[in-house]
Amino acid sequence: MLLSYSWLKELVRLPARVRVEDVAKRLSLSTVEVEGIRQEGADLENIVVGVIKKIEPHPNADRLSVTQVDTGGKSLLTIVCGGSNLRVGQRVAVACVGARVRWHGEGELVELAPATIRGVASEGMICASTEIGLGERFPLKNEKEILDISDISARAGTPLTEVLGLGQSAILEIDNKSLSNRPDLWGYTGIAREVSALFKAPLAFKVPPAIKKGKGITLHVSVQDTIACPRYTAVALKGVKVVPSPAWMQERLHASGVRPINAIVDVTNYVMLEIGQPMHAFDYDAIKDARGTVEIVVRPAKQGEEFTTLDGHKHTLHDKMLLIANKTRAVAIAGVMGGDLSAVADTTHTIILESANFNARSIRRTSNTLSLRTESSARFEKSLDPTQAEWGLCRAVELYKRLFPSAEIASIVADSYSKKAKSLVIALDEAVLQKKLGIKIPLKDARQILERLGFVVRVHGTRPHGQIRSKSLRITVPSFRMRDVNVPEDLTEEIVRIYGYEHIKAALPKTQMLAPAPAPLHTLARVLKTRMAYDNKFHEAVTYAFVRASALIALGLKPEKHLMLSRPLSEERPYVATTIAANLLEAVEKNQHGSGRVALFEVAPVFLPEYLKQGVDDGTGGRLPYQPLHFGCVYSDKNETHAFAYVRDSLESVFGAAGYDLKFKKAQEGARWWRAGAAVDIWCAEKKVGYCAVLGRHAQGLFGINHETVAAEIDLSLVAKTNLRVKSYHVPSPFPAVTRDVALVMDQSVQYADVQETLSHAHVLVKNVELFDSYHGEHVGAGKKSLAFHILYQSNERTLTAEEADATHKELIAKVVHTYKAQVR
């Protein structure tokens, strides 16, 4: 929203010392966000009125002229110009050296320097309107045309800003989002009240005079849907004409970002800007019936009814949209836009003026459905005060009479007002105010703030508050604030924001101690994440909660068993995830062209509609889908020959660090996407909690992954419900240990875990068995593999001799060789 500072100053009498910057700053800190201050006409510096005295053809260019221009200086300026409409005596806008212009109306502003154009020195530039940012105000009729201001009387050399009435006023740019809860601020009067409170300055606007009813035109209003249209006021006014509105009104509309059209329309826009009340003027001739009567019906559209708005667009309506109509046809989409047939035309002499109140939700729905947003709909969407409809009508009539002294009211003032809002009185105690804010604001100040904002304040005596008696206020909320002020807390905000948040001294609450609620799941997730990242070189990813059908199908899941978004963000990911692996596997494909190592994990909830009983409550007696927290990881490394073991051991170690022992059992029945035999179920304390598997070739193809990839997923909510492992320890032996190595060749079908188990329990002196190499390939023969171990021997009672260790080692090897038909390598 754009606010003209000079207009604002007319509505609130600010002390002379207050500058526009002060107003912008205080508004920003207390009311709305002022995004910037623009000096109207700041870009027009060094641009003056020039009078063309002489025009000669350019010696070297057919399309250029060399002009002599009077710009109020001692001598005429020589200016080369290509304008198609140049004539002697013409008043034009001359950009002098140092002015900033936009060449041919495009690109950035460029500072003008003296130039030689095709051999002739040029001391300035005769501007087209688009070259100095006035294109909207003075639209070009053809491309070569320069701005002709001959009909404005001004002496040569007068700054253009002065001629256009600019330069006096600054414009405040206000962020509309910061106004969304304050319908009253969509007009200058609302902002003026804020400024009045902020600077303790008196307001300078009055309630407009009531309209005296007139004669001549029978006007009748009937509202069929009083919820969608709580109030509709209208009046007929004759003696108006389609002429330009006066300069002062045009300047203000311009400054506020509204294009002047003609006096009749401009008044409606002026009132809308001034008090925030959208208005509409219908051409009487276009909406009267055969007898000259105007019968306005506010009714829902018929399903499929067609309507052409005044911008020429044809819309197809539905029955939730509200129309303004007469007996025969629709004349406007209520609160959004009027129709082309009933719009003010050149011949208009009498108008029906509408000032109504429409339901915010209805307007928003209509405007969204039609993709039609107007200044009017933007305001109605915020939920306007029905009281101001009447104010708007009176104010507009007041202005019309000023513009057209012979204008006359030609009907009664029609007013359909179904349900008048009751007044609202809120009690606020001084002690409560102090307690809420943590500071004492003098009651006098609080009262003054509220009164300047339009509240009516009455001291209601005192009420006991603990040991003290506290003054109690009775505050009547004005109609224009009933949308956003309902409870004492709202008043607290009114007071403190104007008083200034900076005056509240920061303090920490006095201690409130509570035993921490146990959060094993949160702790588990945190340990896992930290360990996966810092101990196991995985990178934490965060992916979407939504997945593609193709990814689900590749993992053997049924998309139709998933929850879906009612309006998916993208066609591709409409399903709410039941697994983390789907998105992580997609990430493998995206990352595989980097270093060749992809190691990602994620901790996120999944959404299981079929376990409703386990879901948390929805607050209204029902339950939400169960949302267990899952851990997922993917690993793919072209330089790693033991990817599966790497992932499985990482899981064992990170869960171990968090206090949970995982068990891995070869998956008996494989999901179809696993590589046959290359998968384990993961167990934690007798519960199956997840899996770890090598992606099969088929699934790998579906995901577009080039290298062997391992995926694992674990239900952390299940894990966290099991008991933490109690750590045990052995007294360290004081005697030295002896290490012996052995490499064993055996069939590939022999499982490492069995060999490890056999070795570990073969003899009381075996303290530790560690695999340090695993190999299969040409050196050991087809179908064979080699496992090499470090074995640590140690006694708790004595120092082992080398002979003793060797003998034990030999015994151990013999046992393994026998059990697994192995050979020592």
Add this chain to the structure above:
Amino acid sequence: MEHSLKALQEKAHKEIAGAKDANALEAVEIKYMGRAAGEITAILKNLKDVPAEERPRLGALANEIKQDIEAQILERREALLARAEAEDTFDVTESYVPRRESGTLHPTTQIQYELEDFFAVMGFRIIDGPELESDFYNFSALNIAPDHPARDMQDTLYIKDHPTWLMRTHTSSMQVRIMREFGACNALYSGRCFRNEATDARHEHTFHQLEGFVVGEDISFAHLKGILDAVARHLYGEDTQVRLRPKYYPFVEPGVSGEVTCAFCASHGCTLCKQTGWLEIFGAGLIHPHVLKEGGLDPKQVSGLAFGFGLTRLAMLKYGINDVRLFLSADMQFLKQF
């Protein structure tokens, strides 16, 4: 005997001094001192053949020479080691093979944990809650009216065939849940939030928030300022100032947006703070009495303050990330940097 001992000592001295490196010195040591065939060792062994009256003197001499040679070797060894160190051919830049590298936590997780630790120390309970929420906890309980624009399908992701289920649009959905479960307390909660938004460099439909509240007796706006001051200083340094401006949230009253002095330009104005010197980093306010009531609490007995951060925004500011889509890209080139 005495002569040959002296000659041996002299010869050993020369050879020790001539040893160019540790190996050569070891060879000399073995030649003279070796247990099996060392020349000095041999002499000491042969002392038993010396006439008894000469034995004490020669024995003492031989021992003296032995000790002397040992000392010389020790000294030479030290000198050789010192020289080797001084020559400095040690390559401190050489990488370990295979390369040692760490994984990473996601940037929003890092900031989340940092703030969780900060608030845990202040006595806040860290609590997790559902991302798929009911419209009750996400909207109604928070004083967001049925016709509030935020409830539009335009802005919120609803679940098909379940009109009261939605993806939470903010972590504030936890407020009433927590109050109902724990009563008046200090709570901190964070996680993914969702809005129906077209994605571009500045907008992402999935993002992270972190939020907290304090509900208790006599909780005032001054306390809100106290907490925000403390967090701001923790995040951006001791000199950080906080500025509050009114902002509308239906579930707080008064509601404010909190700005901190821009730490990236010392408040001189930069692109991050849009030349204002202030960065907007949180929304906050006193909890609306309707919300306390929904939480089963009596607004006459207790009051509350609440504050929330965009974790995604904090991370973008901290690392100067200008494309929000990177956060959920799972792109390792991005993730590896944190």
